[in-house]
Amino acid sequence: MFFALVLLSLGQLGTALPGGIPVVPIKGVQGPVDFPLLGIGTWQYNNTVAKTSRVVWQPLPLRVHDPQFRAGFQQNMAVVVAELPVKQRRSVVFAEEPSSPPPSSILSEQARLQRMMQRHEMSVSATRQQNLETIVPFARDCQKRLDSLHGWESHGIHLKQQEATEAMKVVEQFVLATSNSQFPVTVLDGVLHEDMCRAFIDVHEKVGFARPPSLLEHLVETSMEDFEDGEEEDLLVKLAYEQAKNTSELVQIESSDFADYLWEKLEHYLPERHQNDRGFATGVYEKCGVIPVFRFMRYQKGQGFKAHRDPSRSYVENPVKSSASTHGEPGIYKSFFTIALYLNDPAVFEGGKLNFVKVQVDQSGSKEYESQASVCPAVGRCALFAHDELHEGGGVQSGTKYMCQCDVLYKWVDTVISAFSLGYRHVDTAAIYQNQKGVGAALAEMKMERDEFFVTSKIPGGLNASATAAAADACLEELGLKFVDLMLIHFPADFGKNGSAKERQTEWTALENWAKSGKARAIGVSHYCRRQLDDVLKVATVPVAVNQVQYHVGMGTAPTTSTDDRDYMRAKGVLYQSFSPLCGPCNPPDNTELLNGTLITGIGARYNKTGPQVALRWLVQQGIPVIPKSHVAAHQKENADIFDFNLQAQDMAILTAAKRPAVGGGPSPQDSGDCGILEEEEKVMVV
Ligand SMILES: NC(=O)c1ccc[n+]([C@@H]2O[C@H](COP(=O)([O-])OP(=O)(O)OC[C@H]3O[C@@H](n4cnc5c(N)ncnc54)[C@H](OP(=O)(O)O)[C@@H]3O)[C@@H](O)[C@H]2O)c1
Incomplete structure (x- = not known):
């Protein structure tokens, strides 16, 4: 086995790159599975897909009823897709225009990439023309x-x-x-x-x-x-x-x-x-x-x-x-x-x-x-x-x-390949990221043994039994894999926030059946609150291995109504995993607070580490796995270099007490953006 089990005690993680990232045990379908404490995030992961594709906007059919929620939802859902090989360019017509403009951060990233591709091609064809003459x-x-x-x-x-x-x-x-x-x-x-x-x-x-x-x-x-x-x-x-x-x-x-x-x-x-x-x-x-x-x-x-x-x-x-x-x-x-x-x-x-x-x-x-x-x-x-x-x-x-x-x-390198060449062995993707083909191609290109890498994918929430199996199978097909290491249900409801306890249970049971056929080593959830988790636990016959939620410095003391109810997850044997560990999608100025903010850089200076390294270390030192996203090799390397130092207890406490940056992407800093679904559900149920 590639992953050696590394015993974790607070502040005592094994040092392991390249080729031996510390792991924590999670409860798999057939028994314990080693879960790497570090992975590469791929949300809006343009580099991977851009490798062989043109980038276009794909508006997703929305069923959003709550205007207050819409802004955050839209931010999460604006995805960049690219499916056409360079050699077969054609225009893509969508059935529906986005109902509201995508957030400027996403637009500018998408525009940057699109410009880059176009410029490259224009420059090559202009040079070719000049050369021809x-x-x-x-x-x-x-x-x-x-x-x-x-x-x-x-x-x-x-x-x-x-x-x-x-x-x-x-x-x-x-x-x-x-x-x-x-x-x-x-x-x-x-x-x-x-x-x-x-x-x-x-x-x-x-x-x-x-x-x-x-x-x-x-x-x-x-x-x-x-x-x-x-x-x-x-x-x-x-x-x-x-x-x-x-x-x-x-x-x-x-x-x-x-x-x-x-x-x-x-x-x-x-x-x-x-x-x-x-x-x-x-x-x-x-x-x-x-x-x-x-x-x-x-x-x-x-x-x-x-x-x-x-x-x-x-x-x-x-x-x-x-x-x-x-x-x-x-x-x-x-x-x-x-x-x-x-x-x-x-x-x-x-x-x-x-x-x-x-x-x-x-x-x-x-x-x-x-x-x-x-x-x-x-x-x-x-x-x-x-x-x-x-x-x-x-x-x-x-x-x-x-x-x-x-x-x-x-040759311009795919981001997964870049990260893996630096020692990462875990990639986090999802059906809605629309990049699984690119991720799969990168994994294939690296020709690793299957037990040398770990893949997490996610299917949308709110699916019925047959749609659950179909969505999960589609992930495998896009990734070109026979199984994933971890399959998550992305959201406690559909992305339009329609869901109920019964629907969560139906989807979970369907995912269990799918996984039992050997297609996932472990299964779990994402964005789930205490009550949403309880819904699933009532019917679960397979362990809920992981709950992937937004969690980073600044959220350390959020209330128990939020998804960062770590203690409850732990008590139920569910591994609590952080997404957006650097507050990537947070609103300005919060989105740079964990990259160059004074709190983290000040602490970092004492350890000869950077701000992001401190922010990530605060998580892994608590045994919380991280999946920071970066397409810059130097950042990927920096983010991986977090297993050779210990934050002292007083610094851990300062970081835990920090109130900024606040949770991003939701209507209220009190509920991590996801538990608001509860109220909606209650309303639906009362009706
Ligand atoms: N389950 C879910 O619903 C869910 C939701 C959100 C995210 N996720 C997962 O979590 C992953 C990470 O979250 P995220 O992508 O939202 O944001 P993030 O990892 O918190 O932050 C990403 C941003 O930080 C920058 N960055 C990373 N390392 C850096 C460094 N060392 N120095 C300076 N800048 C750095 C990146 O820019 P550069 O590329 O320029 O380095 C990027 O802009 C996602 O990619 C996805 O896989 C899951």
């Missing part, structure tokens, strides 16, 4: 000339049989003081054999080096007004390329074999993952290969490449051909690292060093570039560095320098 015919011509010379192979370049190179070795590695990525410039010798370098030079001299046509005019024509932060910068980088900064001559060749050859040698030196915070397609990326496009450059006297950052190259389909299974796969692909290969002996030319520079502005305001570090060319040498590093190819003063440049491609 400039570099593509140039490269085709190079290729044609190489083909007429019978290709590289006939000139002694045998990429499939690995050349017997001297052992490849790292010559130096250094992190530039100005680096954003903190990726060390890595200089390796022996990446290409000297015979191969010579052959590249000979054959490309025959192909004929030339100046490629300029993109400048196309780029200047592009309006920069509509650009968002970062995009304009991307464009300026491209412009910089064209403004006679690079005066070399070029032969551009495509080769999958050379891409594979380099990948085999260099993959190890490249970071597995890269966090991109620039431009519009921000997020976590993982490496997937060398782009099979090679720019062989010749620098002669007076030619060089002035200070610039390398542009990130974007694709909407995977251009790396070596892996048949992923070639052509739709997604967001970008390059973040440069491979610079040096082909000839620096003894035959003067100048031409690779200089990493920083900008100095003098008193008159004029800009100068000052070198921070240099790499000398050498036969078969490679310099690997982040595109973002400002650098120049020093001017050649005499002789001829030959080199080749290409880029390392990364």
Whole structure:
């Protein structure tokens, strides 16, 4: 079994990442089940679904009678769905418009993602268009000339049989003081054999080096007004390329074999993952290969490449051909690292060093570039560095320098994969999140044994017996799983707040029957108050394993009419689980209180921990499992790093006594937003 049972005593949780998150026992259908204390939340989990889909609004058919409740309800129900594969775009028509506008926080997240996808595609197609008129015919011509010379192979370049190179070795590695990525410039010798370098030079001299046509005019024509932060910068980088900064001559060749050859040698030196915070397609990326496009450059006297950052190259389909299974796969692909290969002996030319520079502005305001570090060319040498590093190819003063440049491609990563690669093993999803296909695809992609991960899903409340089984089966189908570890009834009524004790009992019994056929290891509820739980307990023949409710710092002393009636749940053997542990859906300013509020950051400073870590630790230290949501790898990592410290009793007490942030998403801070259903029910029952 992957999960080792870790005995919990207050403040004594096992430390376990990656690969051994502390667990608490819950009562399963067939006996105890280990429930991880940490999972990744996926509500409004756009990254997962956006991977292969277009995002659209789906209004849900609403049956809300209580206008006071409506606002909170609407907030919970506005979901982002995306079901159309990139290749099969078509417009989606909904039967019904949303009855009221979705909350701005959700709209802006949805709009952000939609914009991001559109921008990415627009940028790729604009570049493609520009390239079609400039570099593509140039490269085709190079290729044609190489083909007429019978290709590289006939000139002694045998990429499939690995050349017997001297052992490849790292010559130096250094992190530039100005680096954003903190990726060390890595200089390796022996990446290409000297015979191969010579052959590249000979054959490309025959192909004929030339100046490629300029993109400048196309780029200047592009309006920069509509650009968002970062995009304009991307464009300026491209412009910089064209403004006679690079005066070399070029032969551009495509080769999958050379891409594979380099990948085999260099993959190890490249970071597995890269966090991109620039431009519009921000997020976590993982490496997937060398782009099979090679720019062989010749620098002669007076030619060089002035200070610039390398542009990130974007694709909407995977251009790396070596892996048949992923070639052509739709997604967001970008390059973040440069491979610079040096082909000839620096003894035959003067100048031409690779200089990493920083900008100095003098008193008159004029800009100068000052070198921070240099790499000398050498036969078969490679310099690997982040595109973002400002650098120049020093001017050649005499002789001829030959080199080749290409880029390392990364793919935008699904959030579940990102979290799991950091050690998470539990994902929390639900039918109404409309992301189960994406979650399932991510789980499949990771190829883990089934007992290595834990999946919680939820079916809507208020379903009759046959609808319960159908909804639960649909979850399994979407997830692509034979069973879930935990299936919850999402709400004590339907989402329109219509429900009764009898309906709760009918749905529970139906869920039990479904689970008994092996389709869930444990079952439970969500948003349930004491009385709603009692309804279920009256008929339950299978333990109610979990009650998932909103609970976070600020709610520690809420009244027993609320869902945070922990003691009652515990007395009934039901594990109390927190959702929205960082108050994500709370109304401003509460929604940032547990991210950067003074209470939690003040306590955190004493433990060398961040505010969110304190907020999450307060929960897990009480044995309450958490499922914080984040699509930022650094946040995911931070949220997972909560098992190596103990909050002292006095700090626990301060956090428990905190009155802010208040519960979010409901009409009254007194009832956690869910127990109001009781009154509604009573009204219904009286009627
Ligand atoms: N049963 C239910 O009805 C129910 C209801 C609500 C939620 N849930 C479950 O609970 C999960 C978590 O709740 P939630 O999504 O409502 O909100 P949450 O986890 O309390 O907060 C999420 C927000 O916090 C930010 N965040 C996370 N970690 C951070 C960090 N270390 N530093 C700074 N910002 C950070 C995230 O932004 P970034 O992405 O930028 O990091 C996101 O905006 C849901 O995803 C869902 O699975 C269940």
